[in-house]
Amino acid sequence: MSIPLNHNTPLPLYKQLAAYLRQRIELGELEPGTKLPSIRHMARSQGINRITVETAYAELEADGLVTSRRGSGTFVLPPFPGHDGPQADTPGRWPAWQHAAAERFEAIWPGHPAPLHSGATPAGVISLADGNSDPLLFPFEAFSRTLREVMRRDGTAALEYEEAAGYRPLRRTIARILVDQGIGVTPDNIVVTSGSQQAIFIIAQVLLRKGQTVYTETPTYPESLRLFRTMGMRIAAIPMDSGGMRTDLLEQAMRTHGEGLILTMPTFHNPTGICMDGHRRRILASMAEAHGIAVVEDDYAGDIRYEGHSQPAIKSLSAAGNCLYIGTFSKMLVPGLRVGYIVAEGPVLTQLERYKRMLDLSSPGLVQRVLERFVDVGSYRNHLNRLCRTYRMRRDIMLDCAQKWLPRCVHITPPSGGLFAWLRLPEDVHADALAETAPHHGVAIASGTAFFPQPQEGARHIRINFCRHDENTLKEAMRRLGTAMQKSIAATKYMK
Numbered sequence: 270m271s272i273p274l275n276h277n278t279p280l281p282l283y284k285q286l287a288a289y290l291r292q293r294i295e296l297g298e299l300e301p302g303t304k305l306p307s308i309r310h311m312a313r314s315q316g317i318n319r320i321t322v323e324t325a326y327a328e329l330e331a332d333g334l335v336t337s338r339r340g341s342g343t344f345v346l347p348p349f350p351g352h353d354g355p356q357a358d359t360p361g362r363w364p365a366w367q368h369a370a371a372e373r374f375e376a377i378w379p380g381h382p383a384p385l386h387s388g389a390t391p392a393g394v395i396s397l398a399d400g401n402s403d404p405l406l407f408p409f410e411a412f413s414r415t416l417r418e419v420m421r422r423d424g425t426a427a428l429e430y431e432e433a434a435g436y437r438p439l440r441r442t443i444a445r446i447l448v449d450q451g452i453g454v455t456p457d458n459i460v461v462t463s464g465s466q467q468a469i470f471i472i473a474q475v476l477l478r479k480g481q482t483v484y485t486e487t488p489t490y491p492e493s494l495r496l497f498r499t500m501g502m503r504i505a506a507i508p509m510d511s512g513g514m515r516t517d518l519l520e521q522a523m524r525t526h527g528e529g530l531i532l533t534m535p536t537f538h539n540p541t542g543i544c545m546d547g548h549r550r551r552i553l554a555s556m557a558e559a560h561g562i563a564v565v566e567d568d569y570a571g572d573i574r575y576e577g578h579s580q581p582a583i584k585s586l587s588a589a590g591n592c593l594y595i596g597t598f599s600k601m602l603v604p605g606l607r608v609g610y611i612v613a614e615g616p617v618l619t620q621l622e623r624y625k626r627m628l629d630l631s632s633p634g635l636v637q638r639v640l641e642r643f644v645d646v647g648s649y650r651n652h653l654n655r656l657c658r659t660y661r662m663r664r665d666i667m668l669d670c671a672q673k674w675l676p677r678c679v680h681i682t683p684p685s686g687g688l689f690a691w692l693r694l695p696e697d698v699h700a701d702a703l704a705e706t707a708p709h710h711g712v713a714i715a716s717g718t719a720f721f722p723q724p725q726e727g728a729r730h731i732r733i734n735f736c737r738h739d740e741n742t743l744k745e746a747m748r749r750l751g752t753a754m755q756k757s758i759a760a761t762k763y764m765k
């Protein structure tokens with residue numbers, strides 16, 4: 270077996286080997302029951318370390334693709350029922366209720382959503398497509414130390430169900446951070462959630478009735494679009510300009526569509542990176558109040574700022590009870606912690622807390638306790654400073670590389686914070702086509718079409734995440750993106 274392993278890419282060899290074998294298994298070239306070469310033989314034949322092979326085989330085993338039998342070797346497993354190729358969904362193959370459920374959801378969210386985890390990126394491809402921060406910057410040692418300390422300190426109490434609203438000392442710490450940012454809250458105003466995605470879900474369930482309208486920027490964060498559509502909500506997509514959501518158009522839309530809620534990402538908007546200016550924030554807060562509509566402020570990456578002054582949170586400008594604020598530690602630390610929160614007041618607060626309890630009883634207490642201690646001793650602040658320095662440098666590298674490698678007609682507004690750059694493509698390049706061909710040039714990007722309720726509106730844009738990889742990998746990814754764009758332009762010219 271000759272395997273094309275590349276020793277000069279940042280992708281670890283074990284990942285490349287696992288990806289190669291996974292593909293062969295999924296294509297049926299390695300049939301169920303096939304014995305993989307022994308670890309020693311594979312290592313020798315490919316000129317790699319035995320541990321590399323062992324780790325690759327372990328990854329395949331964890332994915333349920335192979336099984337290792339002590340003393341006999343590693344064997345390819347038959348596919349898991351339901352993952353057995355294209356015939357899996359043919360009518361009549363499964364009970365009718367299964368097809369009915371699948372069709373219902375397929376109508377709401379056709380196709381596959383973008384992968385969330387890096388393991389889904391093919392070997393040799395650098396992904397600028399996902400929404401994650403760089404996990405290698407996670408303060409692993411400090412966090413592990415805090416974890417051990419908390420387990421010693423709290424014993425089994427850390428393993429009980431937590432209060433549904435969240436571990437009180439963590440809520441106290443979050444309240445302190447928010448007060449420093451001008452948002453007046455107490456721990457009692459906070460409900461800890463499993464990430465801000467769950468926060469959006471809970472708010473939507475508690476505030477909205479089927480058929481009401483969600484007013485949100487277009488483009489916007491695709492997972493919230495999917496969520497609202499699943500719930501049967503109408504989406505009023507409000508265009509943006511360099512000052513954020515167009516409040517004049519929002520006003521018109523609210524007159525037409527009536528009740529619902531406004532969901533906005535005023536700071537480092539995903540995907541455009543735009544910050545809503547202070548004047549607009551004030552207008553939006555008072556307009557929402559005049560129309561008797563709640564504002565939900567999704568501040569998913571507000572602390573990742575490279576320059577400029579932060580604008581006041583809409584929450585701090587809103588009448589009491591009219592704005593719900595959502596925060597998360599996913600981008601500032603890592604998404605795997607799954608800690609986000611809602612800030613609210615008034616009668617709705619109790620209902621948010623009850624809904625959270627009904628949904629999953631509580632978010633994991635152990636993680637909340639470790640996070641609280643980690644933030645409290647100052648480690649979080651140090652981490653955040655380092656993160657902003659590193660990401661600012663990467664932002665500058667991305668902009669330099671864009672000048673050097675990308676066609677002149679590609680337009681980027683330099684983001685002053687957050688993880689993303691939003692690129693306008695040359696006339697001739699369609700974002701979906703580029704997203705499809707770019708991996709053949711070793712880079713993955715997110716097509717703009719994913720971010721619009723009317724996908725074709727995003728055909729001239731792509732989103733890239735410039736924070737995810739170290740500086741050299743980012744440079745290489747930008748060079749590859751330049752090649753992919755040039756090829757795309759050449760291909761369209763040829764077709765004309």
Ligand SMILES: Cc1ncc(COP(=O)(O)O)c(C=O)c1O
Nearest residue numbers: 400464465466490539569597599
């Ligand atoms: C704008 C926005 N809101 C919410 C989320 C959800 O993040 P999490 O649930 O990890 O906090 C994301 C994730 O990318 C996001 O971009």
